Amino acid sequence: MGVEMSDEHWVYVVDDDQAMRESLQWLIESDGMRVRTFDSADAFLKACRPDWSGCLLLDVRMPGMSGLELQAYLGRRSIGLPVIIITGHGDVAMAVRAMKAGALDFIEKPFNDDALLGSIRRALENDDRARALRSARVDIQSRIKELTPREREVMDMVTDGQSNRDIATALKVSAKTVEVHRSRVMDKMHAGSLAELVRMVMTVQTT
Structure with missing residues (x-):
C-alpha cells in the first residue's frame, strides 16, 4: 500500500552507487512516494534547504563525507530530516553510532523491500509529527509574548x-x-x- 504524500514530502537518497540509487528510486516511487537522489554527501548539501521535509536514506561508506558524518553535520545545523542508514558494510559499532546520533533505523544491504518501505513510512510520520510540534510551539510562544x-x-x-x-x-x-x-x-x-x-x-x- 502506498503512503499519501503532502506536496512538500520527498525521500532523499544519498548513495555513491548508481545502480543502488536507481533501484531505490524505482522501489520508493512504486510505493507512491517522490524521490530525489544524490551521488555524494556534498551534492546533497549543495541542494539541501532547511525547510525540506520528508526523510533521508544515507549510505554509510561514500567517497568524501561518509553517511554518518553527513548525519552528524545535519544534526549540528538543526536540519531535522529523519535519517535511515543503509549500508553493505555495517557492524554493531556503526549501528550504535548511527542510532545514538538519532537515526530512526539501520538497514543492511541486501534489504527486504517491504521492511525498507515500512521504515520510510515511519520516518515520514515522525517528520510530520515533529513539524506539527514545532508549528504548535511557535504558535504558543507567539501567544505567550x-x-x-x-x-x-x-x-x-x-x-x-x-x-x-x-x-x-x-x-x-x-x-x-x-x-x-x-x-x-x-x-x-x-x-x-x-x-x-x-x-x-x-x-x-x-x-
Whole structure:
C-alpha cells in the first residue's frame, strides 16, 4: 500500500552507487512516494534547504563525507530530516553510532523491500509529527509574548499548581485581582481549560 504524500514530502537518497540509487528510486516511487537522489554527501548539501521535509536514506561508506558524518553535520545545523542508514558494510559499532546520533533505523544491504518501505513510512510520520510540534510551539510562544509580565507570572504559578489564594499571597494582591489576570491569560492563550493551558506550557518547555 502506498503512503499519501503532502506536496512538500520527498525521500532523499544519498548513495555513491548508481545502480543502488536507481533501484531505490524505482522501489520508493512504486510505493507512491517522490524521490530525489544524490551521488555524494556534498551534492546533497549543495541542494539541501532547511525547510525540506520528508526523510533521508544515507549510505554509510561514500567517497568524501561518509553517511554518518553527513548525519552528524545535519544534526549540528538543526536540519531535522529523519535519517535511515543503509549500508553493505555495517557492524554493531556503526549501528550504535548511527542510532545514538538519532537515526530512526539501520538497514543492511541486501534489504527486504517491504521492511525498507515500512521504515520510510515511519520516518515520514515522525517528520510530520515533529513539524506539527514545532508549528504548535511557535504558535504558543507567539501567544505567550502577548501576555503582560504580571499575566505571565500568574500563568506560571497557575500551571505550577498554585491556587488563586496562594498566588494572591505570593504577589501581595487580592484573590479577585488574580482571578482577573487568570481570565485574561486564558483568553489570550485561547485555552478552554486549565488542563489545556498546562499542555501548552509543557509543549513549549519540551526540548
